[in-house]
Amino acid sequence: MRQGWDFIMKSSLTFNNSTVALKAQRQLKRSGINSSLVKLTSDSSGCTYALEIDRADMYSAVYIMRNLGMDFAIRN
Amino acid sequence: MVCYFDNAATTFPKPARVVNAVKECIEYYCGNPGRSSHSLSLKCSEKIYETRETVAHFLGFGHPENICFTQNATHALNIAIKGSIKEKCHCIISDLEHNSVLRPLTKQLTKLGGTLSFFDSSLCAGEAIEPLLQEDTRFVICTMASNVTGSLTDIGGIEQLCRKRGIRLIVDASQYLGHIPLDMSRHDGIDILCAPGHKGLFGIQGSGFILFASGTEGIDTLTEGGSGSNSLSISMPVDLPDRFEAGTVSTPAIVSLCEGIRFLEEFGMHSVKNKIDELTERTADIVSSVKKARILGCDNGICSFKIADTDSEDIARRLDGSGVCVRGGLHCSPLAHKKLGTLHGGTVRISLSVLNTTKELDRLYFALKKL
Numbered sequence: 318m319r320q321g322w323d324f325i326m327k328s329s330l331t332f333n334n335s336t337v338a339l340k341a342q343r344q345l346k347r348s349g350i351n352s353s354l355v356k357l358t359s360d361s362s363g364c365t366y367a368l369e370i371d372r373a374d375m376y377s378a379v380y381i382m383r384n385l386g387m388d389f390a391i392r393n
Numbered sequence: 394m395v396c397y398f399d400n401a402a403t404t405f406p407k408p409a410r411v412v413n414a415v416k417e418c419i420e421y422y423c424g425n426p427g428r429s430s431h432s433l434s435l436k437c438s439e440k441i442y443e444t445r446e447t448v449a450h451f452l453g454f455g456h457p458e459n460i461c462f463t464q465n466a467t468h469a470l471n472i473a474i475k476g477s478i479k480e481k482c483h484c485i486i487s488d489l490e491h492n493s494v495l496r497p498l499t500k501q502l503t504k505l506g507g508t509l510s511f512f513d514s515s516l517c518a519g520e521a522i523e524p525l526l527q528e529d530t531r532f533v534i535c536t537m538a539s540n541v542t543g544s545l546t547d548i549g550g551i552e553q554l555c556r557k558r559g560i561r562l563i564v565d566a567s568q569y570l571g572h573i574p575l576d577m578s579r580h581d582g583i584d585i586l587c588a589p590g591h592k593g594l595f596g597i598q599g600s601g602f603i604l605f606a607s608g609t610e611g612i613d614t615l616t617e618g619g620s621g622s623n624s625l626s627i628s629m630p631v632d633l634p635d636r637f638e639a640g641t642v643s644t645p646a647i648v649s650l651c652e653g654i655r656f657l658e659e660f661g662m663h664s665v666k667n668k669i670d671e672l673t674e675r676t677a678d679i680v681s682s683v684k685k686a687r688i689l690g691c692d693n694g695i696c697s698f699k700i701a702d703t704d705s706e707d708i709a710r711r712l713d714g715s716g717v718c719v720r721g722g723l724h725c726s727p728l729a730h731k732k733l734g735t736l737h738g739g740t741v742r743i744s745l746s747v748l749n750t751t752k753e754l755d756r757l758y759f760a761l762k763k764l
Binding site: 333334335336337340343354355356359363365366388 | 438439
């Protein structure tokens with residue numbers, strides 16, 4: 318169950334499909350960053366999946382994603 | 394209890410872990426993967442991604458997202474052939490190809506006005522393919538192992554030649570995977586690899602995949618439809634694997650493929666190959682001991698033979714009467730039978746899996762003696 322505080326404490330990385338999102342989730346887990354997979358409504362940006370991550374881990378997560386050359390966006 | 398020796402058509406029985414995984418999937422979590430936000434859909438997505446990673450790891454390939462699931466190898470080959478060949482050109486295939494290559498390729502080349510040559514698979518790549526090359530040769534499509542004789546094509550040599558000439562190479566690994574270890578990191582000349590899941594990899598029917606080793610630039614989709622992603626667009630997404638997975642994929646089949654590969658990994662691919670080689674040798678000895686039997690090919694888990702001029706289907710039926718399942722006929726590979734001179738009457742094919750036993754081969758021996 319999503320708690321009210323999650324909206325403040327969490328941030329998201331968004332991806333075009335579940336495969337890329339799951340690949341990213343596994344890469345983050347290897348670096349000790351936990352995340353939860355969430356489906357989004359497909360919008361004009363084409364992102365349909367998000368990984369919700371603790372805000373404290375966002376900087377590292379973005380660094381890891383960029384290093385891996387993964388295609389993602391950030392949603393606050 | 395039957396003795397099943399038709400594993401080149403589809404492996405049977407499946408390892409217990411495959412059966413259990415399919416049952417668990419159907420009973421407890423088989424939602425629609427990649428479509429919804431509920432837990433069952435997400436669990437299916439996770440299981441499918443787990444399979445992509447398992448296949449990629451098994452093949453020493455670093456990009457799980459470049460593996461798209463299909464219904465079988467034929468489906469994968471149709472995507473590869475019809476999606477890649479879009480203008481008039483010359484293609485080369487081996488003289489052992491299955492109809493899963495021959496039919497879609499013939500249709501595509503006829504539509505575009507292209508031409509086709511056949512290379513002699515018993516020669517090395519340079520000798521076999523070099524003389525057939527034309528200015529407009531764009532694709533070589535070939536099997537890695539024959540489903541009629543079990544013989545291997547000189548895939549390393551073909552890769553080198555294709556790379557040197559800028560020709561794209563599509564391979565059919567149907568009779569290779571699950572019998573012989575394959576490390577894609579040592580096969581950088583393969584552009585596309587197509588495979589079924591239900592043969593040597595021990596998945597259930599309805600599983601297969603296409604692996605895009607060098608990207609998908611210029612490759613069209615074969616089918617279009619829902620992908621669960623980028624739904625506002627009227628075109629298929631460009632991202633893999635969604636681009637080539639229109640419509641709901643079969644989660645139970647994909648999960649079965651994952652467990653089949655795990656079974657092989659636990660067994661060890663080198664042990665698998667050794668066991669299949671031992672069983673193949675024993676099969677050759679058994680068949681050779683039958684009066685008037687003539688072996689036309691015996692390698693890598695396959696033994697094809699004829700007994701005098703008796704129709705192969707007739708022998709297969711009579712063996713079935715003794716509880717032994719083998720396949721007679723042309724095995725959907727008329728080119729191979731043309732090469733062997735067995736277009737008339739076909740061959741009897743014994744095809745083995747690592748789960749076959751020497752005890753079962755003893756029953757085959759007695760059944761053959763009874764003919």
